[in-house]
Amino acid sequence: MAEVDLIIIGAGPAGMSAAAVAARGGLQVLILDEQPHPGGQIYRNVAQNRCKRGFLGQAYAAGADLVDALDHPHITLLTGATVWRLDKGPQVTWSRGGKSQTTSAAHVLLATGAQERPVPFPGWTLPGVMPAGAAQILMKTAGMLPKDAVLAGSGPLLYLIAAQMIDAGSPPQALVETQTFAQMLGASQHLPRALFGLPTLLKGLSLIAKIRKAAVPRYTAGSGFHATTTENGKVEFFFRAKGRDQILTCDLLLTHQGVIPGTHITRAAGIAHKWNAAQGAFQPEHDLWGATDQPGLHVAGDGAGIGGADAAAAAGELAALNILCQSGQLSTDTRNQRAARARAALFRARAIRPFLDVAYPPPAEILSPTDETIVCRCEEVSAGVVRQAIREGAQGHRQIKTSLRCGMGPCQGRMCDATLRGLLSEGKASQPISPPRARSPIKPIALGELAALSPPQEEPA
């Protein structure tokens, strides 16, 4: 492989945007993405959907431009490539086609994006319950639409998915939202700032209007979620709204409580993280250019802090400009000049965040679910058992992990870390909880593949 100046992990909007800027600036770029096509999650399969699935909307379709910009002699894009370790150097260890190798570069940009915030409630592990984002992935990658779904939770993605389903001819049976009027009222103080992102605000309103026009029933201030399945596999969704208990029977219960940065790789890389109280999630610490406290490691996109696709693309551009500067391709002044547009775009894209964060917070019952709720899906450990371990003396993620195995399954805590933090924080108003430790391999790797990385002969003693 030709010498690489910049390795970008993740081909979502941040990674793609950064790649184009870096390549045009003269750097040799290697992009590694574990999915079969570039686009990340927000633009999943966008290049494959150019002439079909128009119900996904214009904003989605526009992502194809970012994919097209990857067609550049300085960019090598490898899909189906899973990064599982970062070392100082920096050096990236990755797996593709059952074989692992290491690649070094002066700079690595971690643009690995976000994941859905886990939404635990009794019954969330049953067949027929999925995150709303998963249904959207199926729309984008397989042209599959829910037959009869209820959308439950909060946040703008619910409205987007509902609108896409309506346009595709499979409207949701109902929307059960958890935000309360008081929360919306409290968020209104952030509306003036949100006006800087007026197009986004208007888009949100138009989605809501579409949902209203389609006469999809909407509940707000929903709570007390739990689900069971019937003999023939239907999902019974129980909740409380409008002052009484409600039941909806459906094929698919699609839940959503916002997205959170996927910090497994950034934690495993040793980057310092901080708790973003407004967003209720950990994120890697970085400056405005995405540089971190680890030499050669940069972050951009939702993996660095939730901001959405436009913010991610802008942040990717800023990171690439900074890397070009650090690589000697740009002076600081030129970097700053060129960055003006992206910085303005970033500001506008982020303007709506404070409003959204306050209007659609994850409810307490999701952060600290009832005792019977499974918290660790891999090891099937319930919240009650975790609370018992905390009473017995487990004071942090590590001790819960070692006594109950939460986080020891293949997902390595991705589905339970957030909930464990909520349980550990119960009754402790101000006690800071450190982010849990993440170690390599950040995705499972076969022993044979790992063994093949070592030199064939032992060195003579």
Add this chain to the structure above:
Amino acid sequence: MQQRTQEITIIGGGLVGLSVALGLLMAGQRVRVLDGADSDARASQGNFGLIWGQGKGWDFAPYANWTMDALTAWPAFAQQLRDLSGIDVALDQPGGYEFFTDPTEFDAFKAELAQQAIHLGKRARYEMLSGDDLRSQMQGIGPDVVGASFSLYEGHVNPLRFLRALRCSVQTMGGHVRLGATVSAIRPQPKGGYALVLADGETLHTEQVVLCAGLGAATLARDLGFNTQVRPQLGELLITEKLGDRLPFLSSTIRQVDEGGVQIGGTKANAGLNDHETLPIMSKLAHHAVTVFPALADVRVVRAWGALRVMSPDGYPVYAKSSMHPGAFLVTCHSGVTLAPLHTSVLAEWILNTSATPELEAFDECRFALSHAA
């Protein structure tokens, strides 16, 4: 906060501290355990769960025999823990193997075991097997294994359930375990007893103190007039996805836990308090596993980590009574699992200096002064 004087305070709530606490509680003492923070080094959290004797003390007879005493005491000890805590630590003592791919290493270990057997006399139970013999006895062993040793008493427990069982047993016996109570200094009092200064500024008083703080014991040992310096030794481990069928062997480097995952480890490195896993060692461990048992090649590693052993200067336990300060004791070792039955029984006699006190002078820290002088 009440400052009632306890009879004995144990500093350190890991395997060693809890075992010692349990022993003293069973001997009728009032015991308090002060444990540190979740983020402390906590060697016990990384323990492999092995109950192992092969080669131990091959050049130091007291340790060879002390270890053998522990191995034979384990079944009764496991039962005792079950009775006290209700927790089954999943003790399994099927005998264990060490596998060799290098003939020189195989021969060297054979000599060590022979020497160890001299110390153990009639109690020694081991055999050496050639690679071919091993392959004829056991399906699935790889062609590059040149030989193995097998010893009858080796076994393992579920390490984290064991820690919980100890903690629960201590509580059942009326011991008080205080968490997040890192001790930053120990001040011997002129009229006897000790003031324990906690990191948060609180001071507790105790009549006797047993220091079982592992890697956290450096300054505290000196406060009590001990000279022993322990150092951390890094062992890296891999753990795989769970398997439904069982490996046909137990080895100190490859061991299947009761829930089904395979642990692979056994390396030693000096890296200070850095417990980061390293790529070359991860790969080497994987290479060892698939060489010994090729069917493991498509089994996935779900995590790798490093754990710190508590190593005394010669690697053997230290059981020391402070000559300067009566009522102060130092207990440290890196085989907290293997030796637990003795820490819970005869060590209590030693601390209380009863008529049944064992002969433990060989493990006193003055042996380091002697070797320095020599």
Add this chain to the structure above:
Amino acid sequence: MNVASRFRTLPETGDRVQFTLDGAPASAPAGVTVAAALLAHSGAWTRQTVKGAGRTAYCMMGVCFDCLVEVDGTPNTQACMTLLREGMTVRRQTGLRDLNGGHCG
């Protein structure tokens, strides 16, 4: 349990891929993941946990590991991260995997 798929698939032109699911023939559009194919095929569980709980693919993006199935003899394969190929043998998993491929109940 025979549970109908919870999804309907848009009629789109394109090739179809033939595969087997627990020995029985099945098909799906070309270019989809094994997880999508399984969800299009049925709404029933595709793996059972150690405690016997039925699970299906959940996050569809490689994070949750609930979509584990046996693909061409390799157990614990993430169906959502595996593109369906012609002739693939897919088996649902019950309980833990075995050493030499396959799984035990």
